[in-house]
Amino acid sequence: MKYISVLGATGSIGTQTFEVVRAHPEQFKITSFSFGTNIQLGVELIEEFHPDRVSVATKELAEELKRTINHTCLVYYGEEGLLEIATDAASDILVNAVMGSIGLEPTLAAIDKGKTIALANKETLVTAGHIVTDRAKNKKVDILPVDSEHSAIYQCLKGEKKSEMSKLILTASGGSFRDRTRADLQGVTVEEALNHPNWSMGSKITIDSATMMNKGLEVIEAHWLFDTEYDDIEVVLHRESVIHSMVEFIDGSVIAHLGTPDMKVPIQYALSHPNRLELPSGKRLNLVDIGTLHFGKMDLERFPCLRFAFEAGKTGGTTPTVLNAANEAAVEAFLNGRIEFLEIESLIEKALNQHVSINEPSLEEIRDVDVASRRFVQSLIV
Numbered sequence: 111m112k113y114i115s116v117l118g119a120t121g122s123i124g125t126q127t128f129e130v131v132r133a134h135p136e137q138f139k140i141t142s143f144s145f146g147t148n149i150q151l152g153v154e155l156i157e158e159f160h161p162d163r164v165s166v167a168t169k170e171l172a173e174e175l176k177r178t179i180n181h182t183c184l185v186y187y188g189e190e191g192l193l194e195i196a197t198d199a200a201s202d203i204l205v206n207a208v209m210g211s212i213g214l215e216p217t218l219a220a221i222d223k224g225k226t227i228a229l230a231n232k233e234t235l236v237t238a239g240h241i242v243t244d245r246a247k248n249k250k251v252d253i254l255p256v257d258s259e260h261s262a263i264y265q266c267l268k269g270e271k272k273s274e275m276s277k278l279i280l281t282a283s284g285g286s287f288r289d290r291t292r293a294d295l296q297g298v299t300v301e302e303a304l305n306h307p308n309w310s311m312g313s314k315i316t317i318d319s320a321t322m323m324n325k326g327l328e329v330i331e332a333h334w335l336f337d338t339e340y341d342d343i344e345v346v347l348h349r350e351s352v353i354h355s356m357v358e359f360i361d362g363s364v365i366a367h368l369g370t371p372d373m374k375v376p377i378q379y380a381l382s383h384p385n386r387l388e389l390p391s392g393k394r395l396n397l398v399d400i401g402t403l404h405f406g407k408m409d410l411e412r413f414p415c416l417r418f419a420f421e422a423g424k425t426g427g428t429t430p431t432v433l434n435a436a437n438e439a440a441v442e443a444f445l446n447g448r449i450e451f452l453e454i455e456s457l458i459e460k461a462l463n464q465h466v467s468i469n470e471p472s473l474e475e476i477r478d479v480d481v482a483s484r485r486f487v488q489s490l491i492v
């Protein structure tokens with residue numbers, strides 16, 4: 111039996127994690143979880159999974175929750191609450207599926223406790239990749255990727271030698287606006303941007319997919335997870351999301367990971383690793399039905415956010431922290447109807463341009479740069 115804590119239980123990855131646990135009650139037990147404000151779903155999950163501890167966004171919501179639930183458990187709140195869940199002594203694995211860089215400190219706290227990290231929260235690696243990976247190495251903790259591309263690469267690298275790998279090839283579906291030119295992006299609505307062709311995900315990552323920042327964050331995530339130079343990471347457009355990513359080796363062989371677009375596959379793999387389990391509800395890949403797979407070159411002029419990410423990653427220091435925090439602030443403003451879609455990238459560019467990168471930043475410097483970058487972006491929004 112593996113004991114599991116989940117951050118972001120009510121989200122897209124969180125709810126699919128619970129589906130995986132539900133399908134394998136003999137393998138997995140939930141000991142604790144956090145969510146933000148979705149009390150209704152949170153209560154349902156508490157009554158079904160009977161955790162020992164839970165955490166919500168605010169003190170008021172914690173009080174409301176205590177009045178509502180029949181199951182007896184400890185109720186925490188806020189960032190302290192996330193740390194309580196992350197360090198739950200009863201769990202072996204932390205599934206980090208919270209949205210944003212708020213996931214960083216709980217990840218570090220769980221690593222310090224020696225827990226395996228099933229990481230969906232890519233912002234953690236973008237904002238402080240060197241600290242997270244060093245800490246995990248020192249504590250001999252595994253970080254198992256939940257992001258489908260990284261889970262794919264992780265599986266392609268199984269049994270291979272790092273020295274024989276020549277490059278990583280990340281695939282990108284192209285997001286909601288893949289068939290539009292830049293001129294067609296003027297005035298697009300939040301609703302249009304949230305309509306992803308292949309995946310059903312939380313709103314922030316769906317917008318990140320439309321701007322291609324998601325792929326940019328994933329490039330930085332891959333750099334840290336697989337200790338790979340940015341020049342050895344390639345992004346290829348692949349509309350069908352059937353090949354989840356690939357690895358090219360020095361002899362020219364390319365190993366790819368294929369499957370239907372279903373996040374339960376990488377979630378379950380991170381939980382069951384090093385074993386595989388049945389995924390009863392999952393649809394099987396039928397290549398004959400699909401017939402043709404398409405690939406295209408990634409246009410960095412059409413998708414400047416991907417260029418920003420490569421540049422920020424190569425600059426290193428606190429520059430990826432700025433990239434991530436400015437993006438979080440800009441996407442939030444877009445989702446709240448305060449800015450236009452194309453302003454997301456211009457705000458990020460301005461935040462990057464005004465920043466003087468700090469090398470080998472401490473956690474405190476990262477925290478400060480994160481806050482300052484969000485403030486900077488907000489100050490530009492009227």
Ligand code: NDP
Binds near residue numbers: 118119121
């Ligand atoms: P969602 O927006 O669907 O879910 C986010 C979860 O985090 C919810 O449970 C939400 O609670 C909670 N949350 C948000 N903000 C806070 C906060 N300030 N304090 C406490 N809890 C909070 O996101 P996704 O599941 O789509 O994504 C989660 C992470 O996984 C992201 O980093 C994303 O990039 C990554 N990821 C997601 C994929 C997907 O398919 N969805 C694929 C690959 C990676 P509530 O709703 O109750 O307020």
Ligand code: MG
Binds near residue numbers: 257258259328
């Ligand atoms: Mg992904």
